[in-house]
Amino acid sequence: MAALGVPPICVILPDAQEVRGRLHARRQVKDGWLYQVGILVWQDGSNGSAEPAEQRVWVSPAHARPLPGVSYEHVPTHRLSATDAPFQKRPPAWTLQYLPHRPGHPGSTLLHVVGCNPSDRTLTQEEAVAALRQPRAAACIECDAARSLTPEQLQPDQAHQEHGIESLQDTNPRETPPPL
Structure with a gap:
């Protein structure tokens, strides 16, 4: 490979x-x-x-x-530049990834924040919330797609779970690239 x-x-x-x-x-x-x-x-x-x-x-x-x-x-x-604003200050946008139907597994959709998964079309906040409310839809846990929506908009079972980032993380992200 x-x-x-x-x-x-x-x-x-x-x-x-x-x-x-x-x-x-x-x-x-x-x-x-x-x-x-x-x-x-x-x-x-x-x-x-x-x-x-x-x-x-x-x-x-x-x-x-x-x-x-x-x-x-x-x-x-x-790298983030010194002038990059935190994600919360930028207006978020979302994309959908369509996961195809396979024998024994129905098709589904996965909501991403723009940049996580390539897509030709971005969604507004209303479209992202509507997409998440569809059957077999989920938010990506890697790109904070669920966290970028307000808790009132999300159903309780779609809440984003934090994941640790210790094993390959830079101690000072402005210095050297991550240790890979």
Whole structure:
């Protein structure tokens, strides 16, 4: 799965499995760092076949671990500038990711804050709330999509849960890139 210039990384899945992925980028956010990782998965192909496809997602440092002996110095790193305003001061915008129907698993949607998942269309606050109220819809826990909406707008089971960002976090984010 190695691609020129894209180093491997250990990705920790939600069920605690560890798989080898690739680290495409890292970006500093208000509370620390996020890492764009890609893992190879199967997707429905033509004529009912299964084809490999890389799925990319932004994860917290709790879900990515560097591999011994691998250099991460050439990974694109996006830092907050001194003039960047905190996310709460910018008007938020959202995008939807459509997760396709698979045998035994109905399709669903995942709400993201703009920048977490590529999309051609942004949603207003009203559209984001309406999308979250649909069946099989959830907010991304990596990009604070749920936290960017007011508690009155969210149903109780859609509240955002905090995730620790200790394992790969910079102690002084303005100094050196994260230790990958």
